[in-house]
Amino acid sequence: MGMTESDGEAVQYVRFQSPHRNSRGHFTGVFGLVNNLAREGRLSDEQESFRRSNNRWYDAAYTDPSTVDPGVYDDAVNPGAAAWFKPSATHLLACVPGYLEILSAHGVDCRTLRSTDPGRVVYEDDVQIVVVPHAPGATAAHEGAGGLRDR
Numbered sequence: 001m002g003m004t005e006s007d008g009e010a011v012q013y014v015r016f017q018s019p020h021r022n023s024r025g026h027f028t029g030v031f032g033l034v035n036n037l038a039r040e041g042r043l044s045d046e047q048e049s050f051r052r053s054n055n056r057w058y059d060a061a062y063t064d065p066s067t068v069d070p071g072v073y074d075d076a077v078n079p080g081a082a083a084w085f086k087p088s089a090t091h092l093l094a095c096v097p098g099y100l101e102i103l104s105a106h107g108v109d110c111r112t113l114r115s116t117d118p119g120r121v122v123y124e125d126d127v128q129i130v131v132v133p134h135a136p137g138a139t140a141a142h143e144g145a146g147g148l149r150d151r
Contacts, residue, residue, distance in 0.1 A: 010116040013084035013129060016096060019111045026080055030099050030110055031055070037106055047102050054095050061092060065123040065130050078122045078132045084115070089127035 016030035028036070034051055037043055043051060071077045085093055103110045119131030 012087055012114050012116055013118055014087070014093070015082060015084045015113045015115075015118065016100070016110055017082070017113065019109050024075070027082065029083065030096060030103070031058070033108055033110060034099050034102050037102065037108065042106060043102065047105070050098055050102070054098060057095070058092070062089075062127050063125055065125075065128070068125075069123055072123045072130050078130075080133050081122060081130050082119075082133065083128050083130045084113075084118050086127055086129065092127055 017027040018029075018033055020027070022028050034043075035055075038048060038051055065072045065083065073081050075081075100110060117134070118129075119133040121129050121131050123130035
């Protein structure tokens, strides 16, 4: 069952990810997708400048869960663990459209998922949760067009 806010309404988490599994069988998040383009040397100077400055901002703005729990993304411990934004993370969500524009310019698909219950929570702070997804078909995620910080 999804978490609730004090007024009793269900909290709807959001995640931006590839619709396709990567070589490890996971769905790469929006930041990982843009970082992959950068590693491949495919970004324009303007896109690379955006990526670098915004990645630095995100690194300073919120905690990398793996610095709190080094095993949070360990497949043997938490298979398929993925980060989702909390709806209260509006300041973090505000920069995501720039990443989505970069992906769109390069023809890289990215989907927006929303769920009140994306999986078993293995990490939580004030702006995000990391979950081990439910078995396929068991999650209440809703997919939409459009485009998290995956390490």
